[in-house]
Amino acid sequence: MSHDDVLNPKQMPHDPEKATLEGKNKFLGFWFFLGGETVLFASLFGTYLALNGSTQGENTPENLFGLELVFIMTMLLLTSSLTSVYAMYHMKNHDFGKMQLWLVITVALGLAFLGFEIYEFYHYIHEYDFTFRSSAFGSAFYTLVGFHGGHVLFGLCWITALIIRNQKRGLNLYNAPKYYTASLYWHFIDVVWVFIFTVVYLMGKVG
C-alpha cells in the first residue's frame, strides 16, 4: 500500500482502524497494554483493600465519602463512554464530522468528571484535613483514585490532540487506528471507574 493510499484512501474499508498492518498491530498491542493495566490497577486495588482500615482516626471511608457527588461523576463517565461509542460508530460509517463532534462531547464530559474529582480532593483536604500523608488509608485512597484521575487526564489530552491534529484532514487509514485505540483507552478508564465507585465508595460507605 503506498503512502498516498494510507493518507488519502480511494476507498474507505469496512474497518478502517484495522486496514493496514500498522493498524492491526496497534489494535492488538493496545489491547495487550490494557491487559497489563488490569494487573496494575489490581495491585492498586489490592493495596487499597489492605489499607482501608488503617485510618488512624476519624477520617474513615464512612465519614468522608458523599455519594451524591460520586453518583454524578459516575453518570458523567458512563455517558462519556457511550459518546465515544457513538464516535466509533460514525468512524465505521466514515462520517468524520460526526465522529469529531461526539469526541468533543466525550472530552467535555471527561473534563467535567475531572473537575468534580479535583473538587472532591480539595474538599477532603480542606474540610477534613484528610491528605495523602495523614494515614495509610489516605495514601492508598489518593493513589488509587489519583491514578485513575491521571489516566483520565492523559486520555483527555490524547483525544484532544487527535481532534485538533486531524480536524483539517479528515479520516484516513493512518489516523483511524489512533482514534480507535484512544476510544479503547477511554472505555478502559470507565471499566476502572466502575470498580472504584463500587469498591471504594459504595463498599466504603457500607463499611
Added chain:
Amino acid sequence: MSTAVAQKRGLAATIWDYLTTVDHKKIALLYLYSGGFFFLIGGLEAMLIRIQLMKPDNNFISAGLYNEMITMHGTTMIFLAAMPLIFALMNAVVPLQIGARDVAFPFLNSLGFWLFFFGGILLNVSWFTGGAPDAGWTNYAPLSTTSPGHGVDYYVMGLQISGAGTLIAGINFLVTIINMRAPGMTYMRMPLFTWSTFVTSALILFAFPALTVGLFLMMFDRMFGSAFFDVALGGNVIIWEHLFWIFGHPEVYILILPLFGAFSDIFSTFSRKRLFGYSAMVFATVLIGFLGFMVWAHHMFTVGMGPIANSIFAVATMAIAVPTGIKIFNWLFTMWGGQIKMTSAMLWSVAFIPSFTIGGMTGVMLAAAAADFQYHDTYFVVGHFHYVIVGGVVFGIFAGLHYWWPKMFGKVLNEKLGKLAFWPFFIGFHLTFFIQHFLGLMGMPRRYWVFLEGQGLETGNLISTIGAFFMAIGTVIFLINIVYTAIKEPKVGGDPWDARTLEWSIPSPPPHYNFVQTPLVRGLDPLWVEKMDGKKGMTPAEPLGDIHMPNGSILPFMMSLGMFIAGFGFIYQVDNSSWLIAVFIGMGITLGSMLTRSLKDDLGHHIHKEELEADIKKGVGK
C-alpha cells in the same frame, strides 16, 4: 552492509545511526553491548563480594559498602545484564525465525531499549553520588523506606524507568509474533525460541505492572511522605513483599524460559534431529508460565502467613517441577539417536542439563515450606538460585551467543577459545556454588558482610571464592575470543551450522530488510524441510516487490533522556524543591517528544524493487 556504509561516513554518523535506529538487528547489538557491559560490572561486584568473604572477619570492604555491593550485584545482574542479553538474542533472532522484515513496533522497540539503558545508567550513577542502594535487590520495607541517603531512591527511579522499557519490549514481541509471521508459519510450527519469547513476553506483560505499582508506592513513601509502609501511620510492610514477589517470581521464569527456547533450538541443530516432543515442549512452556504466577509466596514462607497459605504455595511450587522435568527429558531424547556435534554452543547447552537440574532440585527442596524455615535466607538459597541462574541463564546466554553470533556478526566465534572459556567457567561455577548449599545448612545466613571465626565456615567460603576467580578467567577468555574473532576469523555464509530454522536461510548478517521476498513456510524447521527436499533455500511466498520499512527516529532517545533527567529531579527534590525544575524539564522533553511523535506523520519509506535487484546482484539478498 549498513555498518560498512556508516564507517565511510565517519564515527559521528555511526553514532547517530545507532541513536536513531529502529532496526531490530541493531537494537539487538545495542542490547548486547550494554547488557554485556553491565554483566561485567555485576561480575566485578560479585568478585568484590567473594573477596570480602574469602576469610572470616575480613575487612576488605566496609559493612555499608557490602550491602550496596550485594544490592547492586543482584539488581544489575537481573535487570541490567540478564534481561538485556536475553532481549539481545530475542531481537536478533525472533523476527528472522518467523520470517518477518521487522518487529511490529520498531519505534517502540527502540524506545524500550533506551528506557532500559537510561534506567540502568541512572541506577549506577548512585555509586558516584554518595551511596548506592543498600536494602538488597528485594528492597524490603521498612529497611528500604528508612535507608538514609538517596541510594534507594536511585533504585526506585532506575528500575521504574527500565521497567517501563521492558514492558514495552514485551508488548512488542507479543504483537510481532502474532501478526508478523510469514505465510505458513502457524503457531505450531514456530521454533521453540520464538514460542518461549512469546510466553516470556506474556509473563512480562502481567508481572511488571506489579513491580511498577510497588515502585510507585515506595517512591511516594520515600519522596512524598505517604504511609504505605509506615507502621506508625497504619502502613503494612508486607504489601511490598507481595508486590515484589508477584513480579519477582514470574521474573525468574522470564529469565529462564527464553533460554529454554534457545537450548531447544541448539540441541536440535547439533543433534541433527527435530526436537523430541515438540508439542509437549510448547505445552510445558505455557504451563510453566501459567504456574509461575501462583507460587510467589514461596519467598515468604517465614513471614508468618500461616500453615494453610504456606502449604498451598508449597504444593503449587512443587508442581512446576513436572513441566520442567518434561523439558529436561525431551532434551535428552532429542539427543538420543542423533549425531551430537560438540560445538561451543552445544558444550554450554550440554553443561546446562546437570547444572540446572541440580538447581531445580534444590528449588523443590526449598519449596517444602517447613524445611524452608531452615533454608530461607541462608547460603542454601544463594546456592539454589545461582545454580538455576548461572547454570541456566548465563550458560544459556553463552550458548545462544555462540550459536547466533554468526547471524549477528557474520563470523563464527573461535571454537578453540570458546571451549577454553567454557572449562574454567564451568569448573569455577560448581566450585563456587555447590559448597554454598552446605555453608547454608551449617549456619551461614546470606547477606552477611562477615562471618565469624570458629563457626566452621572458613573452608567452604575460601573454596567458593577460588571458584569465582575461575569464572572470572572464563569470562575474560570469552571477551578475548570476541576480539580475536573480530580480527582474525573469516566471514561465513548464511548457514554455518547446517541448521533448521528460517533465520539460517538468509545471509549473515542479514540485509536490513531481512528477507528480499517473504518465505513460504511448509513445516516445522522450515529450512530443514526445504533442504530435505533437495532445495538450497526457501521458496518465496510473494513476487519481488517494493519493501516498506520504518524510518529511524531520535525521539525514543529523547523521551528516555527526559525520563532520566526527571529521575534526578524526583530524587533530589526531597532536599531542595528547586530540583523540581529538573522534573519539569525532563517530563517536558519526554511529553514534548511524545507529542511530536503523535502529531508528525511518519509513514516509513520504501525500498524499491530496483535497489533490491541491485542487492541481489551483489549477492546480498540470496
Added chain:
Amino acid sequence: MADHTGSKPVHQAEYERKQHREEMKQQVISFVMMILFTFVAFGMVMAGVDSFFVIPVLLLLAIVQVVFQLYYFMHMKNKGHDMPALMMYGGAAVALLTIITFTTIIWW
C-alpha cells in the same frame, strides 16, 4: 470529508451501515442497563441495605457492567478478538489472585 463509500457497491455499503446500526442499538441497550445497574447499586447503599447482602451484589453488578463495557463497547464479542480476550483474561486472572492475596494473607 467526502463519502468514500460511493465507489463501493451500494448494497454492500447499505448492508454495512445496517449492521453498524444494529450494533449501535445493542450498545445503547447495554448503556441503559449499565445506568440501571448503577442506580440499583447506589440505591441499595443509600437505602442502607444490610452489608452482608449488599457487598456481593455490588460486586456482581460491577462485574456485569464491566462485561458490557468489554464485550459491547469495546467489541470483544466481535471476531478477531481472540488474542485480546486471551490477554484480558490473563490479566484478570493475575488481578484476581492479587486481590485475593491482599484481602486475606496480608493480615497474616
Added chain:
Amino acid sequence: MRGWMGKFRSLFLFSTLALILSGCGEENLSALKPKGYSAELLLDLMLISIAIMIFVFVIVMAIYVYVLVRYRKKKGQEDIIPKQTEGNKALEVIWTVIPIILLLVLAVPTVQATFDLADQSTQGDEGVLTVEVTGNQYWWHFNYRGEEIATSQELYIPTGERVYLDMKASDVLHSFWLPAIAGKMDTLPGENINTMYLEAYEEGVYWGHCTELCGPSHSLMDFRVIAVSPEKYDQWLEDMKNVDPEAQPETTTAQEGQELFNNNCMSCHAIGGASMGVGPNLTNFGNREKIAGILDPTKENLVDWIVHPDEIKPGNKMPANIVEPEEAEKIADYLLQLEHSSVGVDAPTQTEE
C-alpha cells in the same frame, strides 16, 4: 508424625545420608546436627527430599551419560541423516507421572510438618512458657511473659518442654534463626506477632543468627539460646527475680564504674526489671557468653565496645565516645562483675575445641 519419619530414618539410604551430612558444621549451630524437636523434624523432611532428588538426579545422569557417549557424531556419518522422531507418547506419560508421584511423596510430609510447626495448641496453658521476642537493630530482647524479668542477647529456656516465642520487631524486619533447635521466623514491626516454638533436647548454648537483612551490622546480630534443665531454669528465674540493680560492687573501680554507668548509660540500658529500653538489658552481664553478641567477654573488648561501638557494629544506635577510655575501664569493671546467676555457665558451648 515424628514416629513414621523417625522410622524412615533408620532406612539404609537415610542413615548414610544423615551420617554424611552430619559431618558438616559446628555443634549447636548446624541445621544438620539437630538438638531440638523442630530441627529434627526438619532434618527428616530434608532427608526425604534429598533422597528423592538423588533418585531423580541419578536417572537423569544415567540417560545423559549414555546419550553423550553413544550418540557423539562419528567420522563418516555426514551422509546419514538421523531419524527425525516426533516424540513418544509412552515415554512422555512416564516422565510426567513419575515426578508427580515423587512430588506427592514429598508434599505429604511437607504439609504435615508445616502444620506441626505452626501448632500453638498449648500456648497459654498452665506452666507453658511464652517469651516475647523483639528484634532491634542490632540486638535481641527477650521478655519472659508473666515473670517480670527480661534478658537481652541471651535467651534462657528449659530443656524438654515447648517454649513459645511471640515475636515482633521494633524498627525494621529481622528474622530469628536457631538452626540447631528450630527453624526461623521473621519479626515484623507493627501490630503483627509471629509465633514459633522451641524445644531443646539437651542442655547447651545454641547459636542463633538474624537472617533478614536489617542494615550494615546485620551479620553481627547474633544471639545465644541457653538451654538448661527445668530445675536449673527455675533456679535461674529465682536469681533473676532477686536482682538488686542498686547493689554495691566490691572493688572501688567497679563502684566508680557503677556511678558512671548510672549517669551515662541508664537512659538506654537497664539492669534488672522487665522493660525494654533503647539498648539491651544488661542483667547478669558478667556471665554473658559474648559482648554485643559477637565479642569474647574480655575487659579489653568491652572497653573497645564502650568507646567505639560504631566501629564494631557499624550503624548501631549506641553513641560513640560518651565516656573517656579510662572511664570506660571502670564501667567495664562494674559490668563484668554483674553475675546475677551462675545457671548455664557450665552449659556445653560449641566453639571450645
